[in-house]
Structure formats: C-alpha cells, structure tokens
Amino acid sequence: MSFQTEKKGLAGIIAASSVGTLIEWYDFYIFGSLATIIATKFFPAGNQTLALLSTLATFAAGFVVRPFGALFFGRLGDLIGRKYTFLLTLILMGLSTFLIGCIPSYESIGIFAPILVLVLRLLQGLALGGEYGGAATYVAEHSPAERRGFWTSWIQTTATIGLFVSLLVIITVKGAMSEDSFGDWGWRVPFWISIIMVGISVVIRMKMSESPLFAKAKAEGKTSTNPLKESFGHKLNFKFVLLALFGATMGQGVVWYTGQFYALSFIQNTLSVDVAQASRLIMWALLFGTPFFVLFGWLSDKIGRKWIMLLGMLIALLSYRYIYSEMYSAGSVKVKTEIAANTLVEIKTTADPKLAGDSIRTTTTHKSYEDGTTMKEISKLHIHADASKADVKKDTTISRAVTLDSSSFWKLIFWVFIQVLFVTMVYGPIAAFLVEMFPTRIRYTSMSLPYHIGNGIFGGLLPAIATFLATKATQANDAAQKAGEALPYDKPFLEGLWYPIIIAAVSFIIGALYINGEDNRTED
Amino acid sequence: MNQIRKYLGFVWVALALAAGYYLIVNQAIPKFESPKPEDRIPAIIYAFILTPIIVGGLLVFGYYSLTGEYDIYEDSEHHLHIKED
Numbered sequence: 001m002s003f004q005t006e007k008k009g010l011a012g013i014i015a016a017s018s019v020g021t022l023i024e025w026y027d028f029y030i031f032g033s034l035a036t037i038i039a040t041k042f043f044p045a046g047n048q049t050l051a052l053l054s055t056l057a058t059f060a061a062g063f064v065v066r067p068f069g070a071l072f073f074g075r076l077g078d079l080i081g082r083k084y085t086f087l088l089t090l091i092l093m094g095l096s097t098f099l100i101g102c103i104p105s106y107e108s109i110g111i112f113a114p115i116l117v118l119v120l121r122l123l124q125g126l127a128l129g130g131e132y133g134g135a136a137t138y139v140a141e142h143s144p145a146e147r148r149g150f151w152t153s154w155i156q157t158t159a160t161i162g163l164f165v166s167l168l169v170i171i172t173v174k175g176a177m178s179e180d181s182f183g184d185w186g187w188r189v190p191f192w193i194s195i196i197m198v199g200i201s202v203v204i205r206m207k208m209s210e211s212p213l214f215a216k217a218k219a220e221g222k223t224s225t226n227p228l229k230e231s232f233g234h235k236l237n238f239k240f241v242l243l244a245l246f247g248a249t250m251g252q253g254v255v256w257y258t259g260q261f262y263a264l265s266f267i268q269n270t271l272s273v274d275v276a277q278a279s280r281l282i283m284w285a286l287l288f289g290t291p292f293f294v295l296f297g298w299l300s301d302k303i304g305r306k307w308i309m310l311l312g313m314l315i316a317l318l319s320y321r322y323i324y325s326e327m328y329s330a331g332s333v334k335v336k337t338e339i340a341a342n343t344l345v346e347i348k349t350t351a352d353p354k355l356a357g358d359s360i361r362t363t364t365t366h367k368s369y370e371d372g373t374t375m376k377e378i379s380k381l382h383i384h385a386d387a388s389k390a391d392v393k394k395d396t397t398i399s400r401a402v403t404l405d406s407s408s409f410w411k412l413i414f415w416v417f418i419q420v421l422f423v424t425m426v427y428g429p430i431a432a433f434l435v436e437m438f439p440t441r442i443r444y445t446s447m448s449l450p451y452h453i454g455n456g457i458f459g460g461l462l463p464a465i466a467t468f469l470a471t472k473a474t475q476a477n478d479a480a481q482k483a484g485e486a487l488p489y490d491k492p493f494l495e496g497l498w499y500p501i502i503i504a505a506v507s508f509i510i511g512a513l514y515i516n517g518e519d520n521r522t523e524d
Numbered sequence: 525m526n527q528i529r530k531y532l533g534f535v536w537v538a539l540a541l542a543a544g545y546y547l548i549v550n551q552a553i554p555k556f557e558s559p560k561p562e563d564r565i566p567a568i569i570y571a572f573i574l575t576p577i578i579v580g581g582l583l584v585f586g587y588y589s590l591t592g593e594y595d596i597y598e599d600s601e602h603h604l605h606i607k608e609d
Contacts, residue, residue: 064569067577239593242585246536453581457574464566468550506539510585513529514594 013142014154016208020090020201021135021155023194025162026169027097028128030190031121033170037187041105042117065122066456069129070448071228077134077444078227081218082141082211085444086134090205093127094198096120101191129456133448136431141211141440146301152431153297157290159427160420163260164286167279169193174276213440227445231438240437241450247515248433249454251313251507252426254500257459258320259419260286262466262500266324267412270493271331272375274401277409284413289420296428305429305436310511312425317504320497323415328493330411333402336369343367349383357385372405458503466496526595536586544579 031038069089077085100120106113135155143151173189174182209215217223224230232238260282267278300308329335344366352358361381368374377400404412430451438446473492480487489495547570555567588594 064573235588235593238584239588242581242588243594245581246585453577457577461574464551509532510536513525513532514589516596 016204017135022158029166065125066129066452069126070452073130074445074448082138089127089130096123098195101188140435141213149300149432150298157293224441231446245450247511251504253454253459254503257462258500259423272400285416292424293428300429305433316422465499470496533589540582547575
C-alpha cells in the first residue's frame with residue numbers, strides 16, 4: 001500500500017474512532033466539571049458540603065468501575081469483535097449522559113433522583129472502561145507496524161481534547177444565559193448536546209468495517225473462546241499484564257492526573273483563581289500541548305516507545321515540586337503586594353429568612369495588588385436578635401475569587417503546559433506500546449485492564465491522597481504555630497505531590513529495569 | 525541484570541505490604557470510624573476494591589520477579605525476550 005493510500009484510508013478510520021472516543025471523554029468530564037451544581041440538584045439539600053461529598057463519591061465510583069468495564073467489554077471485544085463492542089460502549093455512554101440531563105431534581109422525585117444519577121454514572125464508567133481499549137486496538141490493527149505509534153497517537157489526543165471541549169461547552173453555555181438560568185436548567189444543556197454528537201458518531205461507526213487482524217483471526221478460527229481466562233488465568237500472559245500496569249500505566253496515570261486535574265484543582269483551590277479564568281487557563285495549556293501527543297507517537301516509531309514514556313515520568317517526578325512552587329509564586333495573593341488604599345469593603349445586612357428577628361451581615365471585600373491582580377472575598381456573619389448571643393460566631397468566608405493579571409495568567413499557562421508536555425510524553429506512545437504487548441486473540445481484554453487500573457485507580461486516587469497529605473501538613477503547621485514551635489513544613493501545599501512523585505518513581509524503576517524495549521508480543 | 529530483577533522482587537513485596545498498611549490505616553479505617561455516614565462508601569471502596577487490587581497485584585509482581593519470570597534472555601531469532609514458558 002502506498003503511503004498516500006494508507007494515509008487516506010487510515011485517516012478516515014482514525015477520525016471515526018477518535019470522534020467517538022472524544023465524545024466518551026467529553027461525556028465523562030462534564031459530570032465532574034458540573035459536580036457542584038449536580039450536588040445541589042440531586043443530593044439532599046440543606047448541607048452543601050455533604051451534597052458535594054456525595055457527588056464526589058459518585059465521581060470516584062465512576063473511576064472505580066472503569067476496570068470492570070474494561071473486563072466486561074474487553075472480553076466482548078475479543079469474542080465478537082472490536083467494531084460492535086466499541087459501538088455498544090458509545091451508545092451506552094451517550095444514553096447515560098443524555099439521561100443524566102433529563103432526571104428531575106431531588107425536590108421533584110425525592111430519593112429516586114440521586115439513585116438514578118448514581119446508576120447512570122456507574123454505566124458511564126463501565127462504558128468508558130470498554131471504549132478506550134477498543135478504539136486503540138481497532139486503530140492499531142489497521143496500522144502498519146512501523147507507523148503504529150503515529151496513528152494510535154490520534155486516539156491519545158482524545159482524552160485531552162475531550163476535557164477541552166467539555167470546558168468550552170460549559171463556558172459557552174454559561175456565557176449565553178444568566179447565572180440563575182444556568183443554575184435552574186442551563187446546566188442540563190451540556191448533557192443534552194452529547195446525544196447529538198453520539199448520534200453522528202454511531203452512524204459513522206456503523207459504516208466502519210471490522211479490524212482486519214481480528215477478522216482474519218476469526219476467519220481462521222484463532223479467536224479466543226475465553227479471553228478472561230487466557231488473559232489473567234495464564235501466568236504467561238498475566239505477567240505481561242502486571243508489567244504493563246506497574247511499569248507503564250501506573251506512572252502514566254498519575255502524570256496524566258497531575259498535569260490535567262491536580263493542576264486545575266491547585267489553581268482553583270490553593271490559589272483561589274476564579275473558576276472561569278482557571279478553566280480558560282487550562283484550555284490554553286491543553287491547546288498548546290495537544291499536538292505533542294502526535295509528535296511523541298510519531299517519535300516512538302523512530303526511536304522506540306519505552307524511553308520516551310519513562311523519560312516523561314522521570315522529568316515529571318523530578319520537577320513537580322519546582323513547578324508547583326513556581327505556580328504558587330505566580331498566582332498566590334499571599335506573595336503579592338496589596339495596594340491597601342484601593343481596598344473596598346461593602347457591608348450589607350439583610351433579614352435572616354429562616355430565623356425571625358435574626359439578620360445576616362454580608363461583607364464583600366475587593367482587594368487589588370500591585371501587579372494588577374484583584375480579589376473579591378465574600379464573608380457572612382449571622383447576627384442574633386438576642387444581643388447576649390451576638391458575636392458568638394466569627395465571620396465565615398464563603399467565597400474567594402482571584403482574577404489574575406495578564407502576566408501571572410500566562411505564567412500559569414506556561415507551567416500547566418509544561419505538565420501537559422509530560423503527559424504527552426507518557427501518554428502519546430502508550431496505546432501502541434500496550435497493543436504490541438498482547439496478541440490479537442486477547443488484546444482488547446489484556447490491554448484494557450492495566451490501562452484502566454493505572455488511570456482509574458492509581459490516577460483516580462490522586463485527589464484523595466494528595467488532599468490528605470496536604471491537609472496533614474497544614475494541620476501540623478497549625479499545631480506547631482499554636483505551640484510556638486518552628487513550622488515542620490515550609491510549603492505545605494506541595495506535600496500532596498509526594499503521591500504522584502512516589503508512584504511515578506516506582507513505575508519508572510520497574511519500567512526501566514523490567515521492560516525490554518524490544519519486547520513485542522504481537523504476531524502481526 | 526537478571527539478578528537485580530530477582531532481588532528487587534523483595535522490594536515489590538515489601539512495597540505491597542507498605543501500600544496495604546497505608547491504604548487501610550490512613551485511608552480506610554479513619555473513614556470507617558468517621559461519624560459521617562457518607563464516609564462509609566469510600567471506606568468500603570478503599571478496603572475491599574482498591575487495596576486488594578493494588579496489594580495483590582504488587583505481591584504477585586514481586587513473586588514473579590523473585591522466581592525469575594521477568595528474566596530477559598538474549599535471543600536474536602525472536603522478538604520475545606522475557607521468558608515465555
């Protein structure tokens with residue numbers, strides 16, 4: 001086949017496969033991006049924090065079920081074929097997403113609302129678990145061996161573009177209506193949009209033919225009759241599954257999560273940057289970084305996959321603390337010089353709608369800093385009608401939104417872009433790497449599980465464990481400060497990074513020592 | 525190098541036990557003991573799904589390392605270098 005013919009034929013296959021995978025990622029991300037508003041709509045009202053925790057638990061469940069989706073759909077893909085299996089995962093994901101946008105709120109149907117959301121979220125996780133392995137396998141099995149890294153790298157861009165599109169759709173929908181309308185019904189629109197995209201993608205995928213390698217294996221009667229047993233029941237293959245997990249996907253998962261989600265969380269929570277500005281910042285970094293997935297995929301065909309991925313892990317783990325320290329210096333108002341003369345304080349007292357006679361004092365403080373950064377802080381104080389109870393509670397800060405100046409904004413984009421670059425190094429070549437580790441007859445099952453354990457479990461644990469470590473460090477500093485002792489942690493906000501650093505280090509060592517760069521178990 | 529891979533098997537087994545201890549003691553138990561009912565869900569996930577997968581996987585990986593399953597052989601005729609019998 002000439003390069004031009006190969007390019008034309010494969011481009012269509014890549015486009016059809018990638019669009020579907022991109023939509024699945026989009027569907028999966030919008031739930032997380034709209035977690036706060038979903039909490040108020042579907043989980044018992046009254047305590048926002050509890051509602052948010054419930055949603056986060058649901059979010060975590062979405063990640064935990066991914067490996068089970070990998071097993072279920074991976075098995076199906078090795079038994080009946082790639083095409084119909086990843087068509088099924090797309091339909092399942094699309095319908096689940098659309099239906100989440102249709103569920104009446106808790107106020108309307110009570111406990112059924114959160115139960116339905118939970119069930120649909122679990123179905124989303126299952127579908128995602130089956131999709132990626134199918135798409136990667138399908139594209140890889142169409143590609144010539146010497147260009148597999150390049151062609152599969154297009155699939156690798158979808159996870160990042162999916163996040164980009166989800167942020168873009170949410171920002172656009174929010175911008176097109178008032179805040180009240182968005183809170184009332186507008187948040188459902190990103191979920192509804194999914195069904196249109198899925199519909200188009202299903203039509204395209206229906207027209208695609210089965211993977212040539214799988215079709216050949218099936219015609220020759222060489223497909224597996226029990227992919228789960230062959231993949232995980234036989235030591236011969238299971239040791240490669242473990243090697244793929246601990247030597248590659250585990251490290252890739254934490255680098256991926258740190259670069260995309262921990263960075264966003266750090267900017268929004270630690271630096272208190274306004275949600276819209278933080279989303280724009282991440283979008284720019286993703287936009288600049290995405291072409292590098294293809295670059296590193298292409299490069300992996302020339303110089304091998306192993307060391308590109310491992311180098312990405314190594315540079316990431318060595319530089320994370322420095323990068324986040326720089327991000328803090330660029331974005332935190334604690335290190336900026338305030339212009340005290342410009343501080344504006346507005347105090348408004350309104351009657352408490354819940355307790356007759358009591359009132360609520362809302363203090364809005366506007367601060368500005370020498371570099372042009374501004375901050376708006378809102379705090380509330382409950383004032384009792386009974387004077388003897390007054391001032392029992394201190395003002396509670398309920399929101400803080402920092403709007404960065406242009407220079408700080410672009411500095412943060414640069415540092416997030418650097419992290420996305422690490423992501424492209426570890427993630428760009430990994431589909432080809434995993435595909436080549438396993439034979440056609442059990443490839444879908446065998447590669448899907450380590451991928452989703454690496455990303456869903458090791459990556460998915462990152463927010464919880466990183467928050468735990470950072471909180472512990474902050475508490476230790478607070479305790480030392482009260483006791484008048486020296487602070488044990490210079491920068492407690494960096495402590496959460498030990499989780500991705502340690503996991504990536506272990507994965508790097510295993511990958512470097514145990515993976516032979518020439519290992520290629522494909523017979524095709 | 526094969527000897528190093530074998531000896532490192534002890535490290536992976538030790539790491540599996542350390543990870544299990546950390547996940548149970550620092551993550552699962554505090555959530556089981558938490559007065560908030562919603563903390564039971566992540567506690568159950570930690571104790572019965574995540575810990576067995578992580579610890580079990582690392583233990584088996586360490587065992588395979590110790591028993592030479594990941595030894596790499598020079599073989600110019602085949603792509604397969606890690607022992608496959």
